[in-house]
Amino acid sequence: xxxxxxxxxxxxxxxxxxxxxxxxxxxxxxxxxxxxxxxxxxxxxxxxxxxxxxxxxxxxxxxxxxxxxxxxxxxxxxxxxxxxxxxxxxxxxxxxxxxxxxxxxxxxxxxxxxxxxxxxxxxxxxxxxxxxxxxxxxxxxxxxxxxxxxxxxxxxxxxxxxxxxxxxxxxxxxxxxxxxxxxxxxxxxxxxxxxxxxxxxxxxxxxxxxxxxxxxxxxxxxxxxxxxxxxxxxxxxxxxxxxxxxxxxxxxxxxxxxxxxxxxxxxxxxxxxxxxxxxxxxxxxxxxxxxxxxxx
Amino acid sequence: xxxxxxxxxxxxxxxxxxxxxxxxxxxxxxxxxxxxxxxxxxxxxxxxxxxxxxxxxxxxxxxxxxxxxxxxxxxxxxxxxxxxxxxxxxxxxxxxxxxxxxxxxxxxxxxxxxxxxxxxxxxxxxxxxxxxxxxxxxxxxxxxxxxxxxxxxxxxxxxxxxxxxxxxxxxxxxxxxxxxxxxxxxxxxxxxxxxxxxxxxxxxxxxxxxxxxxxxxxxxxxxxxxxxxxxxxxxxxxxxxxxxxxxxxxxxxxxxxxxxxxxxxxxxxxxxxxxxxxxxxxxxxxxxxxxxxxxx
Numbered sequence: 203x204x205x206x207x208x209x210x211x212x213x214x215x216x217x218x219x220x221x222x223x224x225x226x227x228x229x230x231x232x233x234x235x236x237x238x239x240x241x242x243x244x245x246x247x248x249x250x251x252x253x254x255x256x257x258x259x260x261x262x263x264x265x266x267x268x269x270x271x272x273x274x275x276x277x278x279x280x281x282x283x284x285x286x287x288x289x290x291x292x293x294x295x296x297x298x299x300x301x302x303x304x305x306x307x308x309x310x311x312x313x314x315x316x317x318x319x320x321x322x323x324x325x326x327x328x329x330x331x332x333x334x335x336x337x338x339x340x341x342x343x344x345x346x347x348x349x350x351x352x353x354x355x356x357x358x359x360x361x362x363x364x365x366x367x368x369x370x371x372x373x374x375x376x377x378x379x380x381x382x383x384x385x386x387x388x389x390x391x392x393x394x395x396x397x398x399x400x401x402x403x404x405x406x407x408x409x410x411x412x413x414x415x416x417x418x419x420x421x422x423x424x425x426x427x428x429x430x431x432x433x434x435x436x437x438x439x440x441x442x443x444x445x446x447x448x449x450x451x452x453x454x455x456x457x458x459x460x461x462x463x464x465x466x467x468x469x470x471x472x473x474x475x476x477x478x479x480x481x482x483x484x485x486x487x488x489x490x491x492x493x494x495x496x497x498x
Numbered sequence: 499x500x501x502x503x504x505x506x507x508x509x510x511x512x513x514x515x516x517x518x519x520x521x522x523x524x525x526x527x528x529x530x531x532x533x534x535x536x537x538x539x540x541x542x543x544x545x546x547x548x549x550x551x552x553x554x555x556x557x558x559x560x561x562x563x564x565x566x567x568x569x570x571x572x573x574x575x576x577x578x579x580x581x582x583x584x585x586x587x588x589x590x591x592x593x594x595x596x597x598x599x600x601x602x603x604x605x606x607x608x609x610x611x612x613x614x615x616x617x618x619x620x621x622x623x624x625x626x627x628x629x630x631x632x633x634x635x636x637x638x639x640x641x642x643x644x645x646x647x648x649x650x651x652x653x654x655x656x657x658x659x660x661x662x663x664x665x666x667x668x669x670x671x672x673x674x675x676x677x678x679x680x681x682x683x684x685x686x687x688x689x690x691x692x693x694x695x696x697x698x699x700x701x702x703x704x705x706x707x708x709x710x711x712x713x714x715x716x717x718x719x720x721x722x723x724x725x726x727x728x729x730x731x732x733x734x735x736x737x738x739x740x741x742x743x744x745x746x747x748x749x750x751x752x753x754x755x756x757x758x759x760x761x762x763x764x765x766x767x768x769x770x771x772x773x774x775x776x777x778x779x780x781x782x783x784x785x786x787x788x789x790x791x792x793x794x
Contacts, residue, residue: 227650227651231655231659231675232658232659232662232663232668232672232675232676233650233655233656233658233659233662233679235658235662236650236654236655236658237650240650283615287611287612287615290611292606292607292608292611293608293611310588311588312586312588312589312661313658313661315583315586315588315589315611316583316654316657316658316661318615319579319583319614319615319618319649319654320649320650320654320655322615322618322619323618323645323648323649323650323654324645324649324650326622326641326644326645327642327645327646327649329641330638330639330641330642330645331642332638337634338633338634338635338637338638339634341634341638341641342626342628342634342637342638342641343626345622345625345626345637345638345641346623346626346627348622349619349620349622349623349626350623352619353615353616353619353620353623354523354529354532354533354536354616354619354620355523358532358612358615358616358619359527359529359532359616360529361612362528362529362531362532362609362612363527363528363529365608365609365612366528366529366531367528372528376528379527379528380528383529
């Protein structure tokens with residue numbers, strides 16, 4: 203299953219590259235620079251874990267792949283926007299991302315702020331367009347859930363806690379809240395989106411939510427571990443910066459060994475939530491172990 | 499009608515203050531700072547022209563005022579977000595707005611970026627929530643049109659042109675494109691939103707669109723004139739900065755007199771588009787002349 207999963211992830215990466223290339227605005231007119239920066243920030247790599255979750259969860263309910271791809275693209279736009287803004291000098295001040303200069307380094311700060319704003323806006327546009335789903339109930343619910351997952355009560359709120367906690371020593375409850383909001387909420391919505399589009403039952407939707415909560419936390423713990431123990435070559439960004447900045451990470455709170463152990467426990471637990479699904483959920487079942495083993 | 503309009507605008511300002519206070523997130527938890535900054539940026543003043551347009555256009559079609567107020571609040575959130583990000587040091591670097599320190603001055607840059615992001619996201623949340631309209635078609639269309647008006651093809655694209663044109667001498671076509679995108683698109687959507695919610699005919703919707711296009715351009719021309727000839731006390735922000743920065747304004751391209759003449763022509767022309775509506779459109783008909791006479 204590990205090899206199958208790897209080739210499925212590679213296929214998703216190539217697919218999203220083509221889908222995003224088609225769905226992002228083309229640079230034209232005197233405002234071309236913002237579209238160029240949107241494309242730079244979104245295209246050319248990324249693990250596409252969020253897109254993969256949407257494509258796979260939608261498959262469980264027989265959702266049209268073309269429609270799923272639009273929702274997956276919207277999620278990757280939001281993820282890319284969050285990275286562009288988090289990398290800004292006023293925030294984490296990062297120069298490298300995915301092995302390339304960050305968007306404000308490649309362009310400039312003003313363009314990076316605007317490109318992030320436009321990517322967030324574009325995500326809602328994609329979800330609201332009729333091509334994404336014939337049922338307007340579904341489109342409105344996708345917009346609503348994306349907003350809840352990515353706004354002040356979700357991703358943005360998590361980043362706020364992240365900034366506020368620098369050089370403090372927050373407790374595990376705060377760190378868990380931070381990560382559930384900052385990265386967890388969007389990962390949960392990614393898995394949920396396929397269920398919304400497939401008009402799944404509440405029970406099926408909850409199963410995917412619980413799965414994605416465990417996966418999201420494990421994913422973040424591995425991220426924290428990689429910042430401490432990984433190499434810049436493998437992760438595509440500077441490492442060791444969390445500790446230097448006094449970031450509120452799981453490693454800072456629990457240490458390397460206990461973080462590793464908790465990530466393993468969550469990765470083992472996650473697939474259990476998918477018991478009610480058939481073989482079509484096997485790639486989702488294999489994903490947590492893969493996330494645990496990742497090097498970058 | 500001028501006095502009636504003034505009291506209606508004042509009533510809208512007071513009403514929006516209450517509505518936004520209720521609909522914006524409450525500061526709580528370790529992420530409280532982002533909600534505080536969202537409130538600071540959105541509450542406590544503002545002309546609420548966009549909200550007024552939505553409330554008045556919806557009234558033409560008998561739309562429930564409670565529902566209209568939610569859409570009006572969403573528009574004011576988007577407007578506030580655009581001001582917060584435009585005021586950032588990397589953009590226009592403004593210290594004062596509405597007679598108070600700008601959000602990044604009152605808080606800090608990171609918080610201002612995040613508060614802007616969260617306000618934009620919150621606008622989509624408000625529009626997508628069932629309380630805004632029982633028909634999901636309407637909710638999805640509101641989200642779609644807001645995204646089109648405020649993204650790379652609208653407001654953000656306009657701000658990109660604005661940044662790109664500094665110290666150049668763009669032609670009138672570029673300046674008009676800039677302003678139609680930067681301020682016009684959202685003003686047009688504000689007028690259109692009431693028609694969408696009231697399931698108006700295409701003809702009625704177009705009438706409001708044409709009206710708002712003229713109004714929006716006149717509004718921007720007056721803004722440019724005020725920056726050149728107004729006082730900081732009346733406008734609540736620093737004046738004379740457009741010229742210092744070499745901004746692509748109508749005044750820079752046309753001079754004071756021709757800008758004034760064009761604004762007057764547009765303000766005279768705008769009410770003509772509303773001929774098919776009854777007396778309920780009288781406040782909208784009076785608005786362009788009021789905009790022309792404003793001092794801040």
